[in-house]
Amino acid sequence: MTMQMAPAWQTTAWLNTAKPLELADLRGKVVLLHAFQMLCPGCVATALPQAKRAAQVFAGAPLVVVGLHTVFEHHAVMGAEALAAFLYEYRIAFPVGIDAPGPDGDPIPRTMRAYQMQGTPTTVLIDAEGRLRRQVFGTIDDLQLGADIGRLLAEAGPADRGFTAVGATAAGSCGPAGCAIG
Numbered sequence: 001m002t003m004q005m006a007p008a009w010q011t012t013a014w015l016n017t018a019k020p021l022e023l024a025d026l027r028g029k030v031v032l033l034h035a036f037q038m039l040c041p042g043c044v045a046t047a048l049p050q051a052k053r054a055a056q057v058f059a060g061a062p063l064v065v066v067g068l069h070t071v072f073e074h075h076a077v078m079g080a081e082a083l084a085a086f087l088y089e090y091r092i093a094f095p096v097g098i099d100a101p102g103p104d105g106d107p108i109p110r111t112m113r114a115y116q117m118q119g120t121p122t123t124v125l126i127d128a129e130g131r132l133r134r135q136v137f138g139t140i141d142d143l144q145l146g147a148d149i150g151r152l153l154a155e156a157g158p159a160d161r162g163f164t165a166v167g168a169t170a171a172g173s174c175g176p177a178g179c180a181i182g
Contacts, residue, residue, distance in 0.1 A: 005131055015083065016087060021095055027128065030063045032145075050140075052091075071109065118137040
């Protein structure tokens, strides 16, 4: 795993948040950044559902799930208004930043270039100190991602971080997660 500081995000707008997110303001929390394009099949079929699952599974943990809409093709049809409709239709509630266009006609957006991403989807994990710890182009296995997030959360502080397992059942009852001792 790499240990360099993660580059700042260069965005033009933010959706699903009251104010723009700055990476420096998220210190003390682990950050899961999913870079995507709404017309990328792998993003829609795999990466965005995975980001939603991570946000649900780690609800209450010091983990921030962030989307980065980083468009390097079909710019004209993937504007902010279309993205807002897309996020609504796909029930994506986590914050999503719109990557700033590249300078002087460069088709590669600024944050994408700063992170040297190879395309979309790209999954990025940033530790609580703001260091880039993992970056994967394409899809990543849910179990591997969960293990990586768990490791970074453990590094960040005590194990009791105030969150409970999704689907946990009360003592003496059975549910989709299993049967608890009564």
